[in-house]
Amino acid sequence: MLQLITLSKDFAGRVLFADISWHLRKGERVALIGENGAGKSTLMKIIAGLEESSSGEIQLAKGAKAAYLPQDGIVTSGRMLFHEVRSALADLLALEEELHRLGQELERLPHDSAEHDSLLHTYGELQEQFRHRGGYTMEAEIGTVLKGLGFAQSDWHRDCGEFSGGWQMRIALARLLLQKPDVLLLDEPTNHLDIEARNWLEQYLCSYPGSVILVSHDRFFMDQVCSRIAEVWNHTITDYHCSYSTYLVQREERVSALREAKRLQDEEIQKTEDFIRRFRYQANKASLVQSRIKQLEKIERIDLPPERKKIRFQFPDAPKSGRIVLELHKLTRAYGAKVVLDRIDLTVEKGERIALVGHNGAGKSTLMAVLAGGEYQGGSLTVGHNVSADYFAQDQANVLDPSRTAYDELYSDCPFEMVPKLRDILGAFLFSGDDIHKKVGVLSGGERNRLALAKMLLRPSNLLLMDEPTNHLDLFSKEVLLDALKRFEGTVIFVSHDRYFVNGLATRIVEVDSGGLTSYYGDYEYYLEKKEGAAAGGVARNSGAAGPVTNEPVRQKTESAPAALPSQNKEERSRDREEQKRRKREEQAREKQQQAIEQEIAGVEQEIGTLEAEMNSPGFFDDPERGLAAGERHSSLQARLEQLYQQWEELSN
Numbered sequence: 021m022l023q024l025i026t027l028s029k030d031f032a033g034r035v036l037f038a039d040i041s042w043h044l045r046k047g048e049r050v051a052l053i054g055e056n057g058a059g060k061s062t063l064m065k066i067i068a069g070l071e072e073s074s075s076g077e078i079q080l081a082k083g084a085k086a087a088y089l090p091q092d093g094i095v096t097s098g099r100m101l102f103h104e105v106r107s108a109l110a111d112l113l114a115l116e117e118e119l120h121r122l123g124q125e126l127e128r129l130p131h132d133s134a135e136h137d138s139l140l141h142t143y144g145e146l147q148e149q150f151r152h153r154g155g156y157t158m159e160a161e162i163g164t165v166l167k168g169l170g171f172a173q174s175d176w177h178r179d180c181g182e183f184s185g186g187w188q189m190r191i192a193l194a195r196l197l198l199q200k201p202d203v204l205l206l207d208e209p210t211n212h213l214d215i216e217a218r219n220w221l222e223q224y225l226c227s228y229p230g231s232v233i234l235v236s237h238d239r240f241f242m243d244q245v246c247s248r249i250a251e252v253w254n255h256t257i258t259d260y261h262c263s264y265s266t267y268l269v270q271r272e273e274r275v276s277a278l279r280e281a282k283r284l285q286d287e288e289i290q291k292t293e294d295f296i297r298r299f300r301y302q303a304n305k306a307s308l309v310q311s312r313i314k315q316l317e318k319i320e321r322i323d324l325p326p327e328r329k330k331i332r333f334q335f336p337d338a339p340k341s342g343r344i345v346l347e348l349h350k351l352t353r354a355y356g357a358k359v360v361l362d363r364i365d366l367t368v369e370k371g372e373r374i375a376l377v378g379h380n381g382a383g384k385s386t387l388m389a390v391l392a393g394g395e396y397q398g399g400s401l402t403v404g405h406n407v408s409a410d411y412f413a414q415d416q417a418n419v420l421d422p423s424r425t426a427y428d429e430l431y432s433d434c435p436f437e438m439v440p441k442l443r444d445i446l447g448a449f450l451f452s453g454d455d456i457h458k459k460v461g462v463l464s465g466g467e468r469n470r471l472a473l474a475k476m477l478l479r480p481s482n483l484l485l486m487d488e489p490t491n492h493l494d495l496f497s498k499e500v501l502l503d504a505l506k507r508f509e510g511t512v513i514f515v516s517h518d519r520y521f522v523n524g525l526a527t528r529i530v531e532v533d534s535g536g537l538t539s540y541y542g543d544y545e546y547y548l549e550k551k552e553g554a555a556a557g558g559v560a561r562n563s564g565a566a567g568p569v570t571n572e573p574v575r576q577k578t579e580s581a582p583a584a585l586p587s588q589n590k591e592e593r594s595r596d597r598e599e600q601k602r603r604k605r606e607e608q609a610r611e612k613q614q615q616a617i618e619q620e621i622a623g624v625e626q627e628i629g630t631l632e633a634e635m636n637s638p639g640f641f642d643d644p645e646r647g648l649a650a651g652e653r654h655s656s657l658q659a660r661l662e663q664l665y666q667q668w669e670e671l672s673n
Contacts, residue, residue, distance in 0.1 A: 097181025
């Protein structure tokens with residue numbers, strides 16, 4: 021489908037990648053991985069024809085097209101949403117218009133006209149082509165895509181200019197998906213999607229008929245969609261035919277092997293150089309010295325790329341709070357006539373890590389703002405004994421003063437005793453050297469978010485309220501933040517659209533929907549299981565593990581249960597935790613089996629490749645016995661490979 025041949029790209033002498041040779045098969049879904057600035061987006065733009073390479077060439081299959089979705093920056097207006105998205109099907113619309121014209125022409129011509137039969141034949145061919153390409157179902161498909169990406173039917177007739185930046189990117193994504201290019205290039209497609217839209221996009225891409233190359237900071241999304249990881253690292257691309265989780269293990273093994281090879285090579289070079297220095301001026305050793313010099317010149321030196329920089333920090337020790345941290349009773353929050361939170365009850369206990377989930381606009385950020393001390397219209401919010409809260413708002417990075425330097429921004433809000441530690445804190449978040457004197461206004465989105473997180477370390481607190489803290493953070497920074505929050509001894513309430521992050525941190529899921537709250541005591545996988553069970557068996561409501569709340573009495577019952585914590589509820593929570601641990605053990609065992617099978621698959625594929633290279637060599641089949649043995653060996657390996665793939669699929673399912 022796509023082939024890169026000795027492709028290189030550099031900017032003002034800085035090499036992004038050099039002499040890349042890489043290919044993409046039809047139907048493959050590949051994740052491009054690498055540090056910020058490694059050249060992932062640039063590579064996709066070159067493939068899409070939006071940028072020129074420094075050298076090399078790109079070959080697409082005959083008639084194939086590639087299309088690219090950037091991270092942001094696309095704005096449309098002046099046309100209704102449905103018509104804007106529909107315009108992506110320009111070829112089909114042109115075909116529809118041609119069919120309409122031919123139909124009118126056929127109505128005008130007499131049946132016995134000489135032109136009538138040929139025109140009717142042309143009309144029939146075009147009609148079949150229109151049907152085959154989905155012309156008669158295109159409006160239904162448009163509706164499916166718009167609904168999947170979170171647009172309500174009432175939005176279809178709104179002007180595109182009325183939508184905000186995140187929704188503008190959803191419009192662009194909808195257009196691209198409907199075009200169905202042969203190579204779909206997606207740069208951070210999940211940045212502006214909530215969890216429901218991400219789930220839908222996952223399913224859509226898994227059944228996408230063409231090939232997909234994507235860049236994402238959503239680990240769960242990549243694990244679900246991609247079966248191949250292409251790492252842009254050290255000016256080249258390295259392939260891993262596995263999921264992202266398996267890639268992390270295999271990459272560490274590869275880098276460790278590279279370090280060991282570098283160590284052995286350095287030792288050998290040192291020995292050779294010592295020999296040359298020792299015997300350089302002895303006439304009877306001249307030939308040996310020259311031989312060693314030539315040997316040294318021929319060695320291809322192993323270059324180890326620099327270690328990835330990672331943020332490293334832990335939250336300050338939290339002061340002890342009371343058992344009840346927060347308690348909401350019949351609390352209401354409205355904006356004019358629109359009620360977002362309708363007489364909700366919620367009790368938060370010490371040490372809980374609560375994830376707020378729900379579709380965009382359900383009220384998650386509103387609830388976070390209320391918990392952080394924002395206004396509300398009715399009911400009560402009681403803060404527990406000795407509770408000290410710190411709030412990370414969704415737009416926290418935007419409230420930083422753009423005229424200050426990174427150091428001054430921290431210094432302006434820093435207690436006196438923490439001033440000597442400011443440089444250490446900034447260094448932990450990758451602000452070192454002259455970086456601490458950069459103006460906030462010139463920092464990237466990820467850098468501003470890291471700076472906003474750094475400010476949370478200035479004062480110890482025992483309640484962290486965090487609204488989308490992972491926005492603009494790369495995969496490695498998210499992992500460090502997740503580890504720091506797991507070690508935090510206080511209470512955490514957070515909103516995140518990163519399902520891996522939610523599943524790794526949350527001990528309780530609170531769904532915000534229809535003005536009410538529903539609690540699920542477990543991680544995100546447990547929440548999904550309960551939701552799927554409720555959808556399959558009807559709406560089941562019992563002790564906080566119910567489906568969406570649709571009426572006031574049930575909502576209050578669901579939310580009041582955690583406050584009282586009856587013994588039956590504790591037993592249910594204990595059983596749920598044990599069941600969760602059992603599932604995780606089984607999952608880990610299955611992943612180990614999958615990894616072992618993947619390694620064996622790689623070995624068998626390598627053996628097949630070596631055997632095929634031998635069989636293709638001139639004169640191989642001159643010896644009939646050798647040819648017969650090789651053919652039998654090849655059939656045996658192929659059968660084994662098929663068996664391994666079947667085992668792998670069974671474990672995956």
